[in-house]
Amino acid sequence: MLDLKFIRENTDIVKKGIIAKRCEDNIDAILALDNQRRTLIGEGEGLKAKRNEVSAKVGAMKKAGQDAATVIEEMNSVKSRIQQIDEELKTVEEKLEELLLTVPNIPHPSVPVGSTPEDNKTIFEWGEHPKADFPLKPHWEITSKLGIIDFDRGSKVSGAGFPFYVGKAATLQRALINFFLDQAAEHGYVELQAPIVVNKDSARGTGQIPDKEDMMYVATRDELYMIPTAEVPVTNFHRKETFEEKDLPVKYAGYTPCFRREAGSYGKDVRGLNRLHQFDKVELVKFVHPSTSYDELESLRADAERLLQLLGLPYRVLLMCTGDMGFTQTKKYDLEVWAAGQQKWLEVSSCSNFETFQSRRMQIKYKSRETGKPEFVHTLNGSGLALPRIVAALIENNQTPEGKVIVPKVLQQYTRFAVIE
């Protein structure tokens, strides 16, 4: 959510941002409602001031044993007018709130303007695409032959997109989680084990509600939302809190299962592990001083990239264009890993700066030494990393002609086996 005052004072910038992000422009309606709101506040508060003044007088009169009946009588009309104004104000503010939630975050100037994925810029590529003198298979063929991922039983037990990982695939996942968390800890992230269902306020805080409500599974009976990413509980960890400036940046790494309904996305892009309803992910979250947030974005990206390099997975970095980057971000990098069996790039991480978009919704501040006042922190997050596609790429890139899979060196201390066969 953007600051109303910011919109009022920077209308042009906001409008340009909306166009760049290809969102609906409600700014004029917002400004009109804001005017209406302030008029109502002006009148209402004037009357309330009068009410308070008279009420004090009534108290004094009663104490002095005087009859206050006529004064009280007079206040009745003021009272009903106040009620009327408060009601109008409530309606106006609800409408205003609704429209404010449709205003996207403004892209950073360094973000390329564009509307489709073709307009994203590949800014970095690492590693060689594996070559082989035998046909490279997609991971689902390999795992099916090895019997290590059971999609059919997953469908029976839960539904499509909820596979079982069996034996060494399960161990491999556990190894990756530990590897990712250890790496994060080494680079200053505090490990956090978070709830995997959250309440409505939390879902709203990180922006899943209202604009992405359909992505989540909901336990309606208890009004709990299953998290689509650890970003939700981990960022909300500090909701309505104020940091000391000297404590920034604050960094967390959280491993959780993630749940996504992915409604309406079927077809051949979603085979195997490419897209699931439940998957594991380690998420990196930072709360930082506004002056450092773009440097922190780069280091966040570096933290995610390092994992791919250590695993020896070829990848590329995309700088997302304005139209493809999403509602809440000001700047976003996607990391895509090369899956040799499918001959496809798979997104495994997305690193974003939200500036104050989330912290304003969540009221996460720091006490500024400069102004002595609480100011909003900038929040960032990035996957470090999402498991299934990493597993897919590892299997496809490290397959042998016999259909076995070689485990990367860095993982072997965690898996305690070197080959999946």
Add this chain to the structure above:
RNA sequence: GGAGAGGUGUCUGAGUGGUUGAAAGAGCCAGUCUCGAAAACUGGAAUAGUCGCAAGGCUAUCGAGGGUUCGAAUCCCUCCCUCUCCGCCA
């Protein structure tokens, strides 16, 4: 799930309808004193909205949201959370 108690500012804690944005103490910041520190003393210090060039004014905020009243931290209702006991249970 059942029964009870409770949620007040950074903390402890007073306050059951009328200058209570809120006593008191601690802590914090500044100053006086001191060679310096401690102690003592003096002063300062919330957040948001709104009006104003500003100084500053006004409004709201005592878990959240409603209600009663001329007036609510104080009374009523709903919800949330914490604690104690019981039940159930990984």
